[in-house]
Amino acid sequence: MGSFDHIVIGAGSAGCAVAARLSEDPDRRVLLIEAGGSDRRLEARAPAGFPGLFHTKRDWDYRTEPEPGCAGRRLYHPRGRLVGGCSAMNAQLWVRGSDRDYDGWGIPGWGWEDVLPYFLRIEDHFLDDAAHGRGGPIKVRRIDTPDPTTAHFVRSAVAAGIPETQDLSGPELEGVQFSATNTYRGRRWSAARGYLDPARRRRNLTVVTDTLVRRIVLREGRAVGVEVERRGTVERHDARGDIVLSAGAFNTPHLLQISGIGPAEHLAEIGVDLAVDSPAVGAHLTEHPMTFVNWELRAPWLGLSDAESPRQLLRWVLRGRGKLCSNVGESLAHVRTEEGLEAPDMQLVNGPVFFWQHGEGEHAKPAMMVGQSYWTPKSRGHVLARSADPTQKPAVQLNLLTEPDDVAAMMRGVRLTRRIAEHAPLRDVIAAEITPGPDVQTDAELERWVRETCEHTYHPACTARIGEPGEGVVDPELRVHGVAGLRVADASVLPRITRANTHAPATLVGERCAAFIRGHDAIPGARSGRSAIATP
Numbered sequence: 001m002g003s004f005d006h007i008v009i010g011a012g013s014a015g016c017a018v019a020a021r022l023s024e025d026p027d028r029r030v031l032l033i034e035a036g037g038s039d040r041r042l043e044a045r046a047p048a049g050f051p052g053l054f055h056t057k058r059d060w061d062y063r064t065e066p067e068p069g070c071a072g073r074r075l076y077h078p079r080g081r082l083v084g085g086c087s088a089m090n091a092q093l094w095v096r097g098s099d100r101d102y103d104g105w106g107i108p109g110w111g112w113e114d115v116l117p118y119f120l121r122i123e124d125h126f127l128d129d130a131a132h133g134r135g136g137p138i139k140v141r142r143i144d145t146p147d148p149t150t151a152h153f154v155r156s157a158v159a160a161g162i163p164e165t166q167d168l169s170g171p172e173l174e175g176v177q178f179s180a181t182n183t184y185r186g187r188r189w190s191a192a193r194g195y196l197d198p199a200r201r202r203r204n205l206t207v208v209t210d211t212l213v214r215r216i217v218l219r220e221g222r223a224v225g226v227e228v229e230r231r232g233t234v235e236r237h238d239a240r241g242d243i244v245l246s247a248g249a250f251n252t253p254h255l256l257q258i259s260g261i262g263p264a265e266h267l268a269e270i271g272v273d274l275a276v277d278s279p280a281v282g283a284h285l286t287e288h289p290m291t292f293v294n295w296e297l298r299a300p301w302l303g304l305s306d307a308e309s310p311r312q313l314l315r316w317v318l319r320g321r322g323k324l325c326s327n328v329g330e331s332l333a334h335v336r337t338e339e340g341l342e343a344p345d346m347q348l349v350n351g352p353v354f355f356w357q358h359g360e361g362e363h364a365k366p367a368m369m370v371g372q373s374y375w376t377p378k379s380r381g382h383v384l385a386r387s388a389d390p391t392q393k394p395a396v397q398l399n400l401l402t403e404p405d406d407v408a409a410m411m412r413g414v415r416l417t418r419r420i421a422e423h424a425p426l427r428d429v430i431a432a433e434i435t436p437g438p439d440v441q442t443d444a445e446l447e448r449w450v451r452e453t454c455e456h457t458y459h460p461a462c463t464a465r466i467g468e469p470g471e472g473v474v475d476p477e478l479r480v481h482g483v484a485g486l487r488v489a490d491a492s493v494l495p496r497i498t499r500a501n502t503h504a505p506a507t508l509v510g511e512r513c514a515a516f517i518r519g520h521d522a523i524p525g526a527r528s529g530r531s532a533i534a535t536p
């Protein structure tokens with residue numbers, strides 16, 4: 001395969017952006033390594049098809065440790081194991097976040113005014129104004145034909161006092177509207193579509209799939225290469241310049257740990273030789289908890305119950321039309337669940353479908369749902385390697401709802417959702433509430449229901465966050481403390497989780513990483529003078 005200047009590990013939201021932007025410079029030879037396979041599948045291409053990827057070989061198929069805040073349940077956590085990563089399996093919602101998120105991090109060079117030019121460069125947005133980008137690699141569109149019940153939800157939310165807005169992407173966020181999505185002409189527009197497809201013809205970019213990075217090779221304090229496994233054969237690739245780790249919020253800290261970069265005590269326990277004592281690797285894991293209110297629909301409403309019928313399949317294949325074009329989360333309401341908050345703290349996700357247990361739950365009749373995704377949780381978890389074996393998945397502990405405030409927020413979200421459904425026109429299309437159901441009314445009943453049924457929003461983050469050595473894993477230019485030649489670029493580096501679905505922030509991080517490496521961007525004083533890490 002030859003020699004490379006850069007190796008990018010993981011072709012997900014961020015990794016595709018890093019590899020594509022680095023390889024724009026013809027003098028840089030870039031190797032992008034992806035553990036999974038092609039995204040040429042109906043489930044990845046048809047917007048509504050993504051739950052069909054769950055539990056397949058294109059899913060890392062995580063399950064958390066028993067969650068103490070969630071009645072001891074182990075929560076299923078899908079992660080895309082294919083070209084495009086989670087952007088090839090997500091619900092395609094495009095939300096950048098609040099300016100309060102970026103400004104609130106307090107990280108030099110990462111305030112809203114610093115990141116906005118990158119969002120403008122990333123986007124090809126349907127809103128034609130100075131606050132949104134045009135002509136960038138990532139298309140943002142509304143779906144062509146939302147289900148009629150979606151308009152009902154929007155109108156009822158307005159009737160309940162939620163303002164209608166045109167722009168749900170941020171920085172203001174507040175309001176209700178049809179979703180802004182990464183779909184285009186009825187098809188998913190993933191990071192692979194936007195970044196990788198146009199770059200693949202470049203002679204200086206090599207993309208290898210079905211290849212697992214087993215560890216990062218360190219020599220004298222520098223990352224010099226990666227050990228990979230492909231079809232049972234282990235080999236090594238070296239890089240002259242920076243190696244970029246973009247393996248996602250579970251696999252990035254895992255790879256760091258099994259490469260010797262992590263909490264010293266834990267690495268000793270699992271028999272990994274310590275290279276760099278970095279306690280924050282795998283710590284601070286944050287997720288948006290999510291509950292689901294489902295209602296049965298009155299006749300003749302069908303929602304997406306017939307989306308997989310031969311007729312709809314044919315419409316999608318032939319013309320990119322029909323119900324398979326739905327991203328499922330067809331409209332959003334961004335709300336404050338308490339007065340006085342500086343920004344909305346919850347996203348209500350509305351879809352014309354019964355959604356329960358990641359799409360595995362069934363209801364015999366057509367239904368619709370509104371999910372409550374809490375944006376500012378206090379609960380924190382961790383990711384810890386179980387052994388030095390790169391094929392053994394790490395332990396993931398979300399610790400969802402271990403902070404009482406988070407439970408209270410979920411309860412407020414469910415009650416607010418019920419209030420919206422009391423308003424016409426939604427009221428008139430709903431036959432009955434399925435979940436939580438009429439028996440769940442008192443605070444005690446609702447808290448129990450929340451703990452017994454709460455899931456997450458598929459948004460793990462912060463496990464290799466930007467921060468000072470000890471507190472964080474990377475500096476503001478995403479260089480790993482204590483190791484030369486190694487950066488992290490993915491949702492792991494978020495210092496605190498955004499009031500946003502995490503694909504847009506991850507893409508932002510990828511764009512910035514490439515700009516830092518190419519010298520197109522620099523944050524004064526970013527490199528911490530201190531090395532993290534004094535180890536033998």
Ligand SMILES: Cc1cc2nc3c(=O)[nH]c(=O)nc-3n(C[C@H](O)[C@H](O)[C@H](O)COP(=O)(O)OP(=O)(O)OC[C@H]3O[C@@H](n4cnc5c(N)ncnc54)[C@H](O)[C@@H]3O)c2cc1C
Nearest residue numbers: 010012013014035085086090091092093213490491501503
């Ligand atoms: C079902 C679902 C729905 C979601 N819905 C939305 C949504 O609507 N909107 C939104 O904004 N966000 C959504 N998200 C979250 C969002 O997609 C992710 O946060 C984002 O894509 C993460 O980007 P990333 O670059 O951090 O990691 P990923 O996109 O996960 O990329 C990591 C890549 O690294 C590869 N990799 C991992 N380990 C290795 C290894 N050892 N060797 C080689 N390759 C490796 C993986 O296979 C993967 O391709 C959803 C996620 C899921 C799963």
